Structure formats: C-alpha cells, structure tokens
Amino acid sequence: MREPLQILLYYVGIFFTLYMIGYASFLFLSVTVGSTSLYDAKRNNALKNELQRDYYIPVSIIVPAHNESITIEATICSLLALDYLLYEIIVVDDGSSDNTSQVMREKFHMAHINRPIQRRLRCQPSEAVFETNDYKVPITLIRKKNGGKADALNMGINAARYPYFLCIDADSVLQSDSLKKIIRPVLEDDSVVAVGGAVRPCNGAEIEDGKLIRYRMPDKLLACMQVLEYDRSFLASRILFDKFNGNIIISGAFGLFKKSTVMEAGGYDASTMGEDMELVVRLHVFCREHGIRYRIRYATDAICWTQAPEKLSDLCKQRRRWHIGLYQSMTAHWRILASTKYGMVGLISYCYFLIYELMSPYIEVFGTMVMALAWITDYLNVPFMLLYMAIYVVYSSVLSLTAFFARVHTIDLKLTFTDSIKAVGLCMAEVACLRFILAWVRVTALGRRKKNVWGQIERKTINFNSKEQREGA
Amino acid sequence: MGSEIMLLGYGAVCLSMLVFNVVNSLVMKKKELRLDKRCKKLEEKVRVQTGYIKDGRTVEEKHIRYLSQRLSSVKNLAAFDRVMEHYLGDEDDRTVWEYRNQIQPAILHLAFIYLNRGDMEAAYFAWFLSKNIPKRYQGMVAVEEIMVQYMKKRNLYCRVNALDALYGFGSAESIVKALTLLSQEGGFIHEKILTDGLLTFTGSHEKLIELLWENIGRLSDKIQLAVLSYIRFKSGSYCESMFEIMTDAGRDKEQRLMAIRYFGRYFYEPALEPLLTFVSDLNPFNWEYAAISASSLAKYSGEKVILALMAAVHSPNWHVRYNAAASLEASGPNDWETMDAAGRNDRYAREMLMYRMELKRVRETKRRNLA
Numbered sequence: 001m002r003e004p005l006q007i008l009l010y011y012v013g014i015f016f017t018l019y020m021i022g023y024a025s026f027l028f029l030s031v032t033v034g035s036t037s038l039y040d041a042k043r044n045n046a047l048k049n050e051l052q053r054d055y056y057i058p059v060s061i062i063v064p065a066h067n068e069s070i071t072i073e074a075t076i077c078s079l080l081a082l083d084y085l086l087y088e089i090i091v092v093d094d095g096s097s098d099n100t101s102q103v104m105r106e107k108f109h110m111a112h113i114n115r116p117i118q119r120r121l122r123c124q125p126s127e128a129v130f131e132t133n134d135y136k137v138p139i140t141l142i143r144k145k146n147g148g149k150a151d152a153l154n155m156g157i158n159a160a161r162y163p164y165f166l167c168i169d170a171d172s173v174l175q176s177d178s179l180k181k182i183i184r185p186v187l188e189d190d191s192v193v194a195v196g197g198a199v200r201p202c203n204g205a206e207i208e209d210g211k212l213i214r215y216r217m218p219d220k221l222l223a224c225m226q227v228l229e230y231d232r233s234f235l236a237s238r239i240l241f242d243k244f245n246g247n248i249i250i251s252g253a254f255g256l257f258k259k260s261t262v263m264e265a266g267g268y269d270a271s272t273m274g275e276d277m278e279l280v281v282r283l284h285v286f287c288r289e290h291g292i293r294y295r296i297r298y299a300t301d302a303i304c305w306t307q308a309p310e311k312l313s314d315l316c317k318q319r320r321r322w323h324i325g326l327y328q329s330m331t332a333h334w335r336i337l338a339s340t341k342y343g344m345v346g347l348i349s350y351c352y353f354l355i356y357e358l359m360s361p362y363i364e365v366f367g368t369m370v371m372a373l374a375w376i377t378d379y380l381n382v383p384f385m386l387l388y389m390a391i392y393v394v395y396s397s398v399l400s401l402t403a404f405f406a407r408v409h410t411i412d413l414k415l416t417f418t419d420s421i422k423a424v425g426l427c428m429a430e431v432a433c434l435r436f437i438l439a440w441v442r443v444t445a446l447g448r449r450k451k452n453v454w455g456q457i458e459r460k461t462i463n464f465n466s467k468e469q470r471e472g473a
Numbered sequence: 474m475g476s477e478i479m480l481l482g483y484g485a486v487c488l489s490m491l492v493f494n495v496v497n498s499l500v501m502k503k504k505e506l507r508l509d510k511r512c513k514k515l516e517e518k519v520r521v522q523t524g525y526i527k528d529g530r531t532v533e534e535k536h537i538r539y540l541s542q543r544l545s546s547v548k549n550l551a552a553f554d555r556v557m558e559h560y561l562g563d564e565d566d567r568t569v570w571e572y573r574n575q576i577q578p579a580i581l582h583l584a585f586i587y588l589n590r591g592d593m594e595a596a597y598f599a600w601f602l603s604k605n606i607p608k609r610y611q612g613m614v615a616v617e618e619i620m621v622q623y624m625k626k627r628n629l630y631c632r633v634n635a636l637d638a639l640y641g642f643g644s645a646e647s648i649v650k651a652l653t654l655l656s657q658e659g660g661f662i663h664e665k666i667l668t669d670g671l672l673t674f675t676g677s678h679e680k681l682i683e684l685l686w687e688n689i690g691r692l693s694d695k696i697q698l699a700v701l702s703y704i705r706f707k708s709g710s711y712c713e714s715m716f717e718i719m720t721d722a723g724r725d726k727e728q729r730l731m732a733i734r735y736f737g738r739y740f741y742e743p744a745l746e747p748l749l750t751f752v753s754d755l756n757p758f759n760w761e762y763a764a765i766s767a768s769s770l771a772k773y774s775g776e777k778v779i780l781a782l783m784a785a786v787h788s789p790n791w792h793v794r795y796n797a798a799a800s801l802e803a804s805g806p807n808d809w810e811t812m813d814a815a816g817r818n819d820r821y822a823r824e825m826l827m828y829r830m831e832l833k834r835v836r837e838t839k840r841r842n843l844a
Contacts, residue, residue: 028486035490039497047547047593048600049630052637053673055665111835116824118791131832134839187663188629391481398488405494409501 009379012370019363023356024395031232031399034239035406041300042410050184056086057183059256060165062156063091064149068170069098071307073107078173080135081210084180089139091170092156094124095146100170101130104141108132115140121154121267123147129159149252150268150275157267160259169253172306173202176210182256182302191293193261193283195302196250198234201227202305217419218308222315224422225430226308231404237352242298246349248284250296252276254304261287261294272332274325281333284345301411316441323445326358361442368436396431397424511552515543516560519572526568532575540579545586547594550601557605573605577613584619592628599623599634606641617647624654632660636670643676649684652700656693667699668706678707686714694725701731709739720747730765737769745773749781752797757790764792771800778804786822794825802829 044050061079065072072091079089093101104110110130117126124147132139144155153167164186168174178197185192203218204227218224241247252275265286268275280296287294309315330353336346337354374380404423408415415423518539522532543549580602587598599620606613620642623635632655639647648671655662674681685692685700692700701718704711712735718724719732733751736744751759751766767785770778782804785797 032490035494044593044630046551047597048634049593049596049628051630051633051666052600052603053666053669055663055669057665113828113831113835114824115828116795116821131835133836187666190661190663398491402490402494405491405498409494409498 005373005377006379009370009374012367016367019355020392026237026352026356027396027399030237030240031402033243034237035402037239038300038406038410051187054083054085054180055183055187056084057164057186058086058162059084059088059179059183060156060160060162060259061087061089061179062153062160062165062167063089063170064094064152064156064167065091065096065100065170066094066146066149066152067096067098067100069096069100069103071171072100072103075168075170075173076104076108076139078207078210079168080137081176082174082179083176083210086162087137087166087179088161089137090156090159091139091141092152092159093141093143094148094152095144101128101141101143105130108139109134110139110141115159117142117155117159119158120263121158123151123154123158123270126155148270148275150270150272153275154267154270157259157262163259164256165259165262166254166256167252168304169306172199172253172304173207174210174254175207175212175303175305178254178302178304182254182299185295185297185299186256186258189295189297192295192297193258193287194250194280194296195256196238196247196296196298197254197256197302197304198300199230199251199253199304199306200234201230201308203227203308203310205305207305212413215413216416217422218310220310221426221429222312222434223308223310224426225434226315228400228404228423228427228430229434230308231407232400238298239300241349244344244348245295246344247296247298248281248345248349248353249277250280250298251304253306254302257283261292269332272325272328273321274327274329277325278329278332281329281336281345281350284342285333285336288342288345303411312437315438319438319441320445323358323361323442326353327446330354330358361439364436364439365443393428393432396435397427400427400430508548508552508555511549512555512559515549515553515556519556519560523568523572526571526575532572537576537579540576541582544579544583547597550583550598554601554605577616581616581619584616588619588622592626592631595623595626596628596631596634599631599638603634603637603641606638613642614644617642617644621647621651621654624651624660625658627660629660629662632662633666633670636662636667637673640670640674643674645674645676645681645684648674648681649688652685652696653688653691656691656696659693661695664695664699664702667696668702671699671703672706682708682711686711694728698725698727698731701728701735705731705735705738711735712739712741712744716741716744716747719744726761730761733762733765733769737765737772740772745778748773749777752781752785752793755788760788760790760793763788764790764796767793767796767800769800770797771803774804786825787819794822798822798825798829801826802833 063072063075063079068075076089076091091104093104110132113129113131115129115131117129124145126142126144128143130141130143140159142155142159144152156167157165164183166179166182182195182197185195201218201223203220203223204216205212206214217227238247238249255276257279261283262279265279265282267279269278269282272278283294283296286292309318330350333350336342336350338351339346342350371380371385375382401424404427407413518536522536525532540553544553583598584602587595590598602616602620617639620635620638624632626632626635636648636651639651652667671681682704686704689697689700701715704715715732715735719729719736721729733748736748748766748770751762752770754763763785767782770782779801782797782801786794786801788794788797
C-alpha cells in the first residue's frame with residue numbers, strides 16, 4: 001500500500017515542481033517585460049514619442065446596464081467629461097427591474113423616439129428608445145427585453161453609428177483622457193481591430209471631472225488586495241501577451257473594437273458568461289482563418305476605474321462568473337490549442353490560460369489534498385514544505401509589489417507611507433490566503449453553472465463629482 | 474534542489490527589481506532637480522541675449538555656438554524647451570520673436586545633428602521644432618530641407634512630429650516634398666493624422682492644394698485619400714477634378730466615395746445626374762455609393778432629387794434608407810402627408826421617415842421651449 005502511494009507522491013512532486021517552475025518563469029517574465037514596458041512608455045512620453053495632437057476618430061460608447069440605477073448617473077457623467085469630441089453614448093437597459101431607465105430619462109432629459117435600429121446582430125427586441133442632444137454628445141437609451149450582457153452589447157453595436165465602439169461597464173468610470181488614449185493604437189496601426197484598456201479599482205480613488213485628484217489604498221482590506229491583484233494581472237501578463245499579439249482577454253469593463261470586424265465575426269456570443277474573452281478569442285480565430293491582417297492591442301495608459309467588490313460573498317460571485325466565462329470561452333475554441341495555424345495565440349496564450357488560469361484552481365486544490373494525504377501518511381517533510389510555501393509567498397508578493405510600484409511610479413500616483421506599508425503587508429495576505437479562497441470558489445464554480453444571467457453585486461455610488469452631477473445637485 | 478535554487482534565484486532578481494523601482498523613483502526626483510538647474514542656467518544666458526536685443530543689438534555668435542553644442546544633448550534640449558515655454562512663451566513679443574529668429578543657425582545645426590541620431594531623439598527634436606518655430610517664418614528653407622529628410626525615419630512619431638514642424642513653417646513646397654518622400658518610403662500614417670495635420674498648415678492653403686493636386690499622382694493611394702479629404706474641407710474650387718474622380722470607374726473606391734462626399738459639401742450642378750444614378754443603383758455591391766450619394770443629395774433640390782430620395786427610402790439597404798430619409802428631411806418636403814406618402818406600403822421606409830419627423834419635432838419643441 002505504501003509503495004504505490006510513494007510512487008504517486010513522487011510523480012506528483014515532479015509535476016508540481018515543473019508546474020511551479022513554469023508559473024514562476026512566466027510570472028517573472030511577464031512582470032519584467034511589463035515593468036520595463038511601463039518605464040519605456042514613460043520615457044517615450046517624456047521624449048514626445050507619441051501622438052501629440054488630438055485626432056478624433058468617431059467612437060460609439062456602449063454601456064450595457066442591468067439594475068444599475070445607483071451608478072449609472074456617475075458613469076454617464078464620466079463619459080460626458082471625456083476629453084474627446086467625436087463620440088456618442090448608447091446605454092442599453094437590459095430589462096432592469098429597478099429604475100435604471102427612469103434615472104437616465106430624468107437626469108438627462110431624454111425624449112422617447114421611435115428610432116429604427118438595424119438588427120445585424122441577433123439580440124432581444126427593443127421596447128423603447130430615448131434620445132437627447134442637450135449635451136456635448138448625443139445620448140441614446142435603449143430599453144430592451146432581458147437577454148444578458150452579451151445580448152445588450154449586441155443591441156448597442158446594432159445601434160452604434162460610428163466605425164469603432166467602446167464598451168464599458170455601468171459601474172465603471174473613465175478617466176477624461178482614456179478615450180483619447182485607447183484610440184491611439186488605431187491611429188498608429190490601421191490593422192488594429194481591438195484595444196483593451198487598463199482597469200483599476202476605484203475604491204479609494206477620488207475623481208473629479210474625469211481627473212484623478214487623490215489616490216489612497218482602499219480602506220477595506222479585500223479591496224486593497226484586489227488593487228494588487230489587478231495590477232499584477234493587467235500590467236504583467238497583458239503587456240507580455242501584447243508583445244506578440246497574443247492577448248485573448250479584453251476586459252468587458254473597458255475595450256475598444258472595430259465594429260465592422262466584430263459584426264463580420266458574429267458579435268458577442270449571448271450563450272456564454274465570458275462574452276468579453278470569447279469575443280477576443282473569436283476575433284483571433286476569425287482573422288487568422290480569413291487571412292485578415294490584424295492586431296489586438298493593450299493600451300496601458302488608458303484607464304478605467306471600476307468598483308472592486310468589498311464583500312467576500314460579492315467577490316466570490318464575481319470570480320465564479322469569471323471562471324465559468326473562462327471555461328465557456330476556452331471550450332468553445334478547443335481547436336486552437338497548441339495549433340500552429342493560430343500562431344502564438346494557440347501555442348502560448350491559449351496554453352497559458354488553460355494551464356495557469358482554467359486548470360490552476362483544480363491543480364492547487366489537488367496539491368493541498370495531496371499534501372494533507374502525505375502528512376497523514378507521514379511522507380511530508382514539514383520544514384521543507386514550509387520553506388517551499390514561504391518561497392512561494394515571498395516570490396509572488398515581490399512580483400505583485402513590483403507590478404504595483406511600477407504602476408504607481410509610471411503614472412505619477414502619490415502614495416502615503418501608510419499606503420505603501422499596507423501594500424507590502426497585504427500582498428502577502430493576498431498570495432497566502434485570498435488566492436486559496438478564490439481557488440476553492442473557482443473549483444466549485446462549474447458545478448453551480450446557471451444560465452447566462454447578470455451577476456448581482458452590491459453597488460455603491462461612485463465618487464465622480466462631475467460638473468453635470470454638481471449642477472444636478 | 475535545482476528547482477529551489479532556481480526559485481531563489483528568481484526571487485533575488487525580483488527583489489532587485491523592487492530595489493530598482495525604489496532607486497528609479499529617487500533617480501527621477503534627482504533628474505527633476507537637475508533639469509531645474511539646467512533650466513536656470515539656460516534662462517540666465519537667454520536673459521542676457523534678450524537684453525541685448527532690447528538694446529538694439531543682436532544675439533552673440535558665442536551664444537549661438539553655445540546652443541549648437543549644448544542642445545545636441547536631448548536633456549539640455551528638454552531644459553531649453555522649458556525655458557522657451559516659460560520665459561519665451563509670448564510669441565507676440567517682438568524681443569522673443571527676434572531671439573527665436575536669430576538663433577536659427579543653431580537650430581539648423583541641431584536639425585542636422587538629430588537627423589543622424591536614433592529615432593526617439595529625432596522625434597523629440599522634431600517635436601521641439603514644431604512647438605518652438607516662429608510661425609510663418611520665411612527664412613528656414615535649409616531647416617525645412619532637413620526636416621523633409623526626417624520622413625525617411627521608420628519611427629511614426631518622428632514622421633508625424635516632423636510633418637507638424639513643416640506645417641508650422643508654412644511652406645507648401647516642403648509639404649509636397651515630404652508627402653512624396655513618405656509615399657516612396659512606404660511608411661504608414663493614418664489618413665486622419667494627415668488630413669487633420671494638413672488642416673493646421675500655416676501657409677496659403679490655396680497654394681498647398683494647387684501643388685498637392687499637381688503632384689497627386691506621385692502620392693500613395695492612402696495619402697491621396699487624405700489629400701482629397703483635406704481639399705474637401707478647405708476648397709470648393711475643385712469640382713471639375715472631383716467630378717472626374719467620381720465618374721471614373723477605374724479609380725480607387727475610397728477616392729470615388731470621397732469625391733461623392735465633396736459634392737455633398739459643395740453644390741455642383743453637373744454632379745447631380747451621377748449622384749442620382751448612384752442613389753438609384755440597386756446593385757447590393759454598390760450600396761456604399763448609393764448611401765453616400767443619398768447623403769450628398771441633401772445639398773440639392775428639385776423634383777428629381779425628391780423622387781430619387783423617395784425611391785431610395787425603399788432601398789433594401791438600411792444605410793441607404795437612413796441617409797435618404799435624412800436628406801429628404803433636410804431638403805425635401807416638410808409636411809407629414811408627403812413623408813407619409815413616401816413611406817406608404819413599406820414598413821421599413823415608414824419607420825425611417827417617422828423617425829426623422831419625430832427628431833424634427835423634438836428639436837422644434839426644444840427650440841420653442843428655449844425661446
């Protein structure tokens with residue numbers, strides 16, 4: 001009995017060593033490349049190696065909303081404060097049961113109008129359309145039957161008048177220069193079909209008229225840990241993948257797309273919960289299979305502030321939804337796995353997401369169980385395990401901090417000493433505790449799969465303090 | 474054991490990255506202090522020279538030599554830029570204008586120096602020049618010649634910044650040379666960047682358009698398109714030439730569409746017939762011609778136009794219907810009955826026309842309320 005167990009533990013040990021080396025190497029590479037790119041970007045900015053004038057390519061901003069009556073006003077005000085001239089705002093109320101539409105109509109004086117919408121992408125029918133031209137750009141509100149976020153986005157694309165569209169979440173606000181910055185890759189290279197922006201938790205940030213005036217680490221520890229986690233994932237892996245056109249995720253909270261290409265590729269898939277990732281993978285597949293020259297870029301300096309959940313239950317709901325979305329997106333495109341036809345996307349990006357994102361919670365939980373088994377059967381070298389664990393925690397923490405401070409320095413955020421200490425302390429807690437809790441949540445996510453529904457997370461009013469909001473008050 | 478060493482090694486490198494972050498932050502602060510020092514030093518020197526100009530003297534030869542030498546370092550150039558911005562920002566001031574003009578030999582020398590530097594530094598110099606040249610100064614031919622050569626650089630920002638500087642010089646000949654060189658080099662600059670840039674040209678637009686038109690065959694298709702777009706915004710005197718492009722079936726599609734848009738901005742009687750032909754074309758492959766013509770026809774009036782637009786609102790193509798209804802609203806009948814008649818027996822056409830009429834009603838109600 002002991003011998004087979006010993007053999008099992010031996011091979012499990014080998015597997016985990018290889019797994020950790022792979023993970024450590026990737027993380028190391030991505031943080032190094034990410035930080036270097038950020039410093040390069042800062043140098044480019046100092047030496048004016050970026051477009052200096054403002055060029056306005058028309059953009060339709062689509063805001064899918066479901067029960068967002070608390071945040072929708074701040075979101076629209078942030079969009080009206082954008083330092084950009086040529087855009088329109090389209091809010092799609094996806095059958096909200098609260099008064100999202102009413103808030104929109106009253107706050108922005110919108111008039112009911114029978115606007116015909118070309119239904120090139122399949123979506124639930126509209127129930128009413130409201131428009132206003134009283135602001136610097138036209139605002140359209142489309143109230144439609146509930147069909148999920150992807151369905152709402154498809155409706156928004158159908159109604160969009162301009163060649164590029166930007167989708168943002170209704171609980172997010174944009175920095176005033178973010179539209180100008182996210183459109184730059186399109187001006188620099190006409191083969192760009194999609195651009196992802198940087199999403200940062202707004203908990204702790206004070207934004208006035210689209211400009212960040214004060215930044216502090218959030219008061220709630222959970223939100224703090226997410227700040228570190230966002231920086232690590234956005235600034236590290238996405239910058240690395242961007243180097244070889246291998247990004248397969250553009251956050252649904254902030255992404256710009258070329259409308260014609262998205263329409264040709266079939267729009268958002270309403271049957272998945274990870275519609276943002278699924279669309280990007282499909283764009284890769286579509287462009288490669290049709291021989292279209294394309295680039296999917298990541299704009300590190302285009303910033304969107306979003307609300308990070310402050311309750312563990314909300315965070316678990318969010319991560320469960322993300323994991324199901326990841327699973328659906330990956331299984332929908334199995335054929336690109338390790339396929340040379342899809343270039344680096346199939347060979348590196350897809351494999352990375354499969355092993356270190358989709359499978360990682362199972363592997364981590366399996367590892368913990370094996371450790372328990374080894375401990376029970378007295379095969380566990382406890383001091384070695386503790387050393388290994390300590391290395392893992394310190395290593396991951398250092399990488400998180402590197403990404404975090406690189407971010408802080410390159411966008412000239414001023415952090416207090418207390419905030420810096422908070423970051424140092426919490427990055428360890430994030431790696432040692434939160435990561436394992438979330439791994440368990442993700443393990444159980446697929447068993448609880450529901451139909452495609454909007455996640456309900458407690459919303460708070462965003463402290464945006466725009467001119468429109470002040471006038472309204 | 475090997476894996477532990479590897480992990481520890483990675484950890485050490487990461488730790489050094491963290492140290493790098495902290496050190497970098499301190500270095501940046503120090504750099505800022507150094508820049509301030511450089512600025513002060515340069516400002517003192519500039520003050521002395523502007524003092525001479527105020528006394529009716531000229532900038533010293535020694536100062537020109539000093540600038541030529543010192544500003545060849547990009548750090549000093551950045552400091553000088555700051556001095557120019559803070560101390561010499563008022564272009565209308567005669568002394569400032571005179572100082573900027575008299576240091577041109579140094580600028581010429583630097584233009585040559587930076588042409589042979591790396592792309593990033595060259596881009597910075599081009600930007601510096603675009604920001605700090607005296608507008609419409611006529612004595613910069615040699616600098617212009619060098620800036621045209623910057624088009625050979627592969628860096629997009631270098632090219633765009635150099636073009637910006639050339640727009641500021643106001644010399645049409647240099648712009649044409651630069652765009653021709655850019656076409657030959659095959660570099661990409663987005664049409665929007667070119668069009669918007671050309672619109673900022675500080676010299677005579679009439680002369681620039683004339684020269685561009687003479688040389689249009691030497692430009693790449695993309696640059697030609699940007700030039701046509703620029704002409705559309707700036708001049709209504711090219712109807713005949715645009716007419717030729719619009720009716721030439723062998724021309725690039727985007728250029729023909731741009732010509733159709735031109736006639737939506739400038740009325741030209743002979744263009745009416747081709748526009749009517751385009752809008753009536755039911756070939757689904759030609760829908761873009763029909764849709765843009767439907768939009769351009771808003772500039773035209775008469776029964777023929779109304780009838781063509783009334784027919785176009787029944788087009789199977791959504792964009793043609795949308796634009797035709799908008800043009801009908803702008804140039805056609807203003808009563809509900811006629812609009813209703815146009816949309817009869819066709820739900821899609823009626824919906825589109827109703828939408829336009831509703832929009833009009835909302836606008837008028839708002840206007841009345843405001844009054």
